[in-house]
Amino acid sequence: MADEEAKAQILDEDIDSVVRTTRDDNVIRERLQSYLASQLPGGANPQVSEISSPSASGMSSETLLFDATWTEAGGGAGGGAFVGRMAPSQADHPTFPTYDMKMQADVLRLAEKGGVPVPNVRWIELNPDVLGAPFFVMERLTGRVPADVPTYLSEGWVFDATSDERKVMQENTVAAIATIHAIDVDNQDVGFLEFNEPGDSPLRRHVANQRSYYEWIATTRRSPLIERAFTFLESNWPKETSRVVAWGDSRIGNIMYSDDGFEPVAILDWEMAGLGTREIDLGWLAFMHTFFQKLFEQMGAPGLPDFLKADDLAGTYEKLTGHVVEDLRWYQTYGALRHAIIMSRISERMVHFGQAQPQEDPDNRIPHRATLEGMLDGSFWD
DSSP states (O other), X not given: OHHXXXXXXXXXXXXXXXXXXXXXXXXXXXXXXXXXXXXXXXXXXOEEOOOBOOTTOOSSSEEEXXXXXXXXXXXXXXXXXXXXXXXXXXXXXXXXXXXXXXXXXXXXXXXXXXXXXXXXXXXXEOOTTTTSSOEEXXXXXXXXOOOTTTTTTTSSHHHHSOHHHHHHHHHHHHHHHHHHHTSOSSSSOOGGGSOSSOOSSHHHHHHHHHHHHHHHHTSSOOOHHHHHHHXXXXXXXXXXXXXXXXXXXXXXXXXXEOTTSSOEEEEOOOTTOEEEOXXXXXXXXXXXXXXXXXXXXXXXXXOOTTSSOHHHXXXXXXXXXXXXXXXXXXXXXXXXXXXXXXXXXXXXXXXXTTSSOOOSSGGGGOTTHHHHHHXXXXXXXX
């Protein structure tokens, strides 16, 4: 019963009302207006609209949507639509222990240089006194993003698309990820994307970073399932055949597609980026769809079972890049482990804000517990 209640919490539309921040948007708007005045030519007199957040906003870095107008140096009208990303306050029980806003801005600029469709970064400010936390501001693009709440597996433009249209979307998504992996990591400075963790390879340091994250959330309650997953991964370590910029949060809910088609126009949310292997992103892409699909199946709903299947993703990627995708089951398991840590923290966060009851069994904080257990004992793949 506890497991079913955990699933319901994740899929309930009310999850979109989870308390994410205690900030005062009016104060943020006034401070942002003053900040723009300091960045623009004298006499610009910038005006900032009311601050809002996207309806499908995640639960990590805070997202600020706003419009701004100002007077250009020659007297003409300037301005535009913008997106701010701001590190959350520690008082808001954040999802991650640290938020490197400079890294996020720098990797966006690196990706743009490499031909990846990303928003243009206009300003970055690391002084926390300006808005209360470091932040950066991007130009806002137009398009449509697959929704998490209510999920794209039950309604909306992805669900309503034909199977052929979803196939095009899937192939375009893989192509966008391949473009990220094509960023030159040998002839330009990418050291800022290296995890400061022990290990003799990018994947070793990537996994070590996840273990550090788990230790941060497990100071009071440890998860036997998460610890068993770490042991499994170590005992079945894959062959490492690549070193690339790994996006880290490669799911379709972090991609903006064209308004009238299925072409990616912006790759969003880079806070989990780092150096790694190609398969990290492919495994996460496959698992994150599996996460929702399995929950739907367990509740008797069809979902989209033929969408974003791991073998199809690997086949498309190999055709586009020539890279032979290996050990994808290991990487899907790694994706399930990473998401288990995140969901455990989000469960704690909901309890902190009085929106959920504590789980007696810490593994019941993992809504995909059965999926991860099946990956570890092999039954998931039967």
